[in-house]
Amino acid sequence: MYNVKSKNATEFINDEEILETLAYAKENKSNRELIESLIERAKDCKGLTHKEAAVLLECDLEDENEKIFKLSKKIKQNFYGNRIVMFAPLYLSNYCVNGCVYCPYHYKNKHISRKKLSQEDIKREVIALQDMGHKRLALETGEDPVNNPIEYVLESIKTIYSIKHKNGSIRRVNVNIAATTVENYKKLKDAGIGTYILFQETYNKKNYEELHPTGPKHDYAYHTEAMDRAMDGGIDDVGIGVLFGLNLYRYDFVGLLMHAEHLEAAKGVGPHTISVPRIRPADDIDPETFSNAISDDVFAKIVAVLRIAVPYTGMIISTRESQSTRERVLELGVSQVSGASCTSVGGYSEKEDEEDNSAQFEVNDNRTLDEIVNWLMELGYIPSFCTACYREGRTGDRFMSLVKAGQIANCCQPNALMTLKEYLEDYASEDTIKKGELLIAKEIEKIPSERVREVVKTHLKEMKDGKRDFRF
């Protein structure tokens, strides 16, 4: 039975409820009156239920779909302004005991190069990332209690935070590791992580079990209930996501929203972020795995309806997607992008050759961070290296109440301008500096509070004199 507050995965992600929702959405895909009323109500930026969002996703009326896209753009602008937060993944180890059929790190893959970074290697990687200008990382590692125990992850986080190279520093480490115990989540919390990220891959239990035939990840309930345990362990910012294309996308879309509703109902805080990765070709992966791959148009619609359904949740897109796809979904709802990512272990400090490949998936957007920053500014966005909220204690429900009140943009805008200025001072190319300075001069005048505007102006001057790390 469906129960949004239940502790049991199959009750809060209830198969029957999803199937009924999908049938309801199909029945109403041309129901203009209902669709218009949903769009109208969503304008209050309070979100929609999984059932309502499913109807908008299914809507086949062209003019109403245009209204949906228009509304998602408006909500994106209201909540997040035009800042786009930058991050990079850091792969610590690709040892893994699981048998996920879509990932080249599965334990049966004998021709991928297996690597694990030592603390010295991590230093080199972090310096390479700092030298590009990154301030925010997402740690990635396979599941392997012998090679990648929690102690290794904790030590690595400590190392990362300790490195200060030139003006560089990593100020927020988000962590994407396998589902674990409340006790281990407590340890991650104490290590000062930002968001704990774990993708569900698919919410369809039967498919999930087939896609994860062996290893601890096979346990659907343990995996699906991980965020509840993470929150019990004191982590209040969690990031969810599915790998679109593993299962039928409509099912996973509804599951994703039910998961968000569950966390809000049971723990009082919805997910901090939602990631929208699409499956990509990789080493030793059967092309049959991609038979449910989704088109660019469907992908754009998913992003738009998610933006409308959960306006207060950040949305992340990686370099799995091409420049043009990223461009399209940025305006529809995405608020965070990775840049200059390397999906192999140790690849930032040392380029791998073909025989030595340890990459998790093929990157589609291969541009440098400077090229991405430059491109974002051309599109009218403010690339932001901000990490302020977590460092100012704005996490969990404190953060959510600010977002829901539409007030977070008051912090995002000045922080984006100041962290962009840091980037320009320390890492940018000549052309990027030129564009950046113009952008800052224009955007600073848009800060509504005169007091904040003046403080930002003072800090920008101080940065010229070598000072760093200002934030609201």
Ligand code: SF4
């Ligand atoms: Fe291991 Fe994660 Fe890849 Fe599965 S998806 S094989 S758990 S690294």
Ligand code: SF4
């Ligand atoms: Fe993110 Fe907070 Fe910075 Fe805004 S102010 S960009 S929400 S960390």
